[in-house]
Amino acid sequence: ELRRFGHNDINHFERVLKGIEEETGAMVVVDGLYSVFGDLAPLPEMTPICQKYGARFMIDDAHGFGVMARGRGxxxxxxxxxxxxxxxxxxxxxxxxxxxxxxxxxxxxxYIKHHARAFLFSAAMPASNIAAALAALDIIENEPERVDRLWEVAERMRRGLKELGFNTGDSVSPIIPIIIGEMEPTLIAWKKLFEAGVYTNVFVPPGVPDGRCLLRTSCMATHTDEQIDRALNILDDVGRELGLNG
Structure with a gap:
């Protein structure tokens, strides 16, 4: 049985766990860093509640590793x-x-190795992919200045977007959304930005709730200050043309 709780709603989360019979058992599964809005799950509040009700706690940290805590998630x-x-x-x-x-x-x-359905009749990872992942892990561990630079770039982008009047929601990570709302202006903005040389990911329902259409920007450590400033200038021009900011 699958039970949902409101996004980062701790009170609702506890009510859901409290409603599960003790002998049934429960596993809580959340994203660590949310991939669209760039906010974080409130893990310090969730952990003691899981312990209180005897629930297992699992985190999908696909977007957190390599980013949070100098890459540790x-x-x-x-x-x-x-x-x-x-x-x-x-x-x-x-x-x-x-x-x-x-x-x-x-x-x-x-147990997972012997019972997970994803392992049934599946092939091993190619050696080239394993080598690439190990090399990336080595870089994350031994070159922390790259992660530091990522955060410098992200803060420059976030600060610039806010100063221009864009709605970046609750993002606290290098995933920074530009929340527009309705689908049509979001798609028009995406196309105009792309034609001007700025690539963003567009999100519309069902990927996001109704009225929360957005463009997702994702920063990298290799972005230069000049590139970020150029992107902000183009975003400002498109935003003003469509009445999206300010």
Whole structure:
């Protein structure tokens, strides 16, 4: 049985867990860093509630690894790594490869290896993808200045967007949305930005709730200050033309 709770709504989250019979058991699954709006799950508040009701806690940190806590992920950012039962992620984001991983207690991982349906009749990762992921991990561990630079770029972008009057929501990460609202102006803005040399990801329902259409910007450590400033200038021009900012 699957039960949902409101986005980052701690009170609703506890009510849902409280309503599950103790002998049934429960596993809570959340994103660490949300991939569209760039906000974080309130892990410090969720962890003790999971412990209170005996629920297992699993974090999908596909977008957090390589970004939060100098690359160690959202649980490390909040200091709750030891209180989380399972953490999974992907090699297709910060690790610039393919495949993924899941970490937890040895007995749980052993069970997953022998019972997870994704393992049935599946092939191993290609050696080239493994080598790429390992190389990326080595860079994340030994070149922390790259992660520091990522945050410098992200803060420059976020600050600039806010100063221009754009709605960036609750983003606290290098994933920075420009929330527009309705679908038509969002799609028009995306096309105009693309033609002007700025690429964004466009999100419309069902990828986002009705009335929350947006353009997602994603910063990289390799972006220069000049590139960010140029993108902001183009965003300002398009925003003013369509009446989206200010």
């Amino acid at each position: 959202t649980a490390a950012h909040f200091g709750v790594t030891d209180d989380v039962d399972l953490i999974m992620g992907t090699f297709s984001k910060s690790f610039a490869s393919m495949g993924g991983f899941i970490v937890g207690d040895e007995d749980i991982i052993h």
